[in-house]
Amino acid sequence: MKQKSKSRIYVCHTFYHVYVSILKEMKIARESSDGEYKKADIALSSLSTDFENLGARLAKTGIFNEVIALDEKREEFFPKLAKYRKNYSNIIKHMVNRIIFTKLLPKCEEPYIKIDFKEYEDIYVFCDSDPIGYYLNYKHIHYHAVEDGLDCLKNLDDAYVANHGHFKLKAWFSRHNLIFIMNGWGKYCIDMEINDRSVVPTDCPRFVEVPRKPLEKELTSQQKRLMVQAFIEDADALLKQMQPRFEGEEFAMFLTEPHPVDEEARKRVCLDVIEKYCKGYRVLIKPHPRDMIDYVKLCPDCVVLRGRFPIEVMNMFEGLKVKRAVSILTTAMNSMDFVEEKINLGASFWDAYEEPEKHAFNKKAGLELANK
DSSP: OOOOOEEEEEEESSHHHHHHHHHHHHHHHHHSOTTTOOOOEEEEEOSSOOOTTHHHHHHHHTSSSEEEEEOOOOGGGSGGGGGGGOOOSOHHHHHHHHHHHHHHHHHHHGGGOOOOGGGEEEEEEEOTTSHHHHHHHHTTOOEEEEOSSTTGGGTOOHHHHTTOTTHHHHHHHHHTTSSOOSTTOSTTEEEEEESOGGGOSSOOTTEEEOOSHHHHHTOOHHHHHHHHHHHOSOHHHHHHHTSOSSTTOOEEEEEOOSOSSSHHHHHHHHHHHHHHHOTTSEEEEEOOTTOOOOHHHHOTTSEEOOSOOOGGGGGGSTTOOEEEEEESSOGGGGGOTTEEEEEEOOGGGGGGTSOGGGTOHHHHTTOOOSOO
């Protein structure tokens, strides 16, 4: 067998993925003996997130050996794939089309994926439902899957939701690499890392519980500084935004999300949440990294936190205090140590702004909705 020349690579599609990759890499650095530690590489996929200048900041910190741009393409980029995605309401024709699609998509992606993954001892892939999952299985390359967001399977396990009809049959096909199912069901997926097994309403024999909180708590002071440097261009300016204007002033924070998809509906959600849950506080708005609404214009009396970064990074600031935080479905709020009162409104809050069927994913697949 050919000797692997590189240690690890993390394939990231969001800012949060990068955050977890840094946590994992810093743990390895802490636990490695002198002279044994080999830095990992990290790949930033442009598929769903504009990372802006994050790559340059990451490279400057020296946390990773190399920061690589990954140019995955959406399936819509290849028009010839569309006919294999049609729903013919016929399980046999459906499975034949999926078999063809499973091989054809990675073939189309191959010219755009410039990384030789066979060189790495370990590959960690966040959101392997994206083309990279298909590609690695097509190339017969083993990898570790990592949950997309903190406890995200609690409300949406896409493996089940997208395949709930005849799931056992489809899982068998995926295990034999005839089709591909994400989240631990692919033939070449070694395991699927999740934060908390107790909150996931589905089951997969490859689930491995790897709690995130201990990884945060074990960071050294120097590692915390590097984490902040990686994500926040001007930490002093951010902290200045959160200073009370007078003694006794308290803050409430609203964490936005990229849902509902309709932008006007998201604006109404924001204004209604602030009106109902944030009265009497100075309001901080933390936009989701993929939420491009101009909240400074929408809410001129609120403080809109600058920069695109995972909210967990704010745990690195000593002495930071927020009285109340409100979100709809953001599980990351559970890890915000600087917040006194946490209000998670649940998916049903969106029912007033869009049809419930648009967001009751697990329920549609016959699974209990963990966050009602």
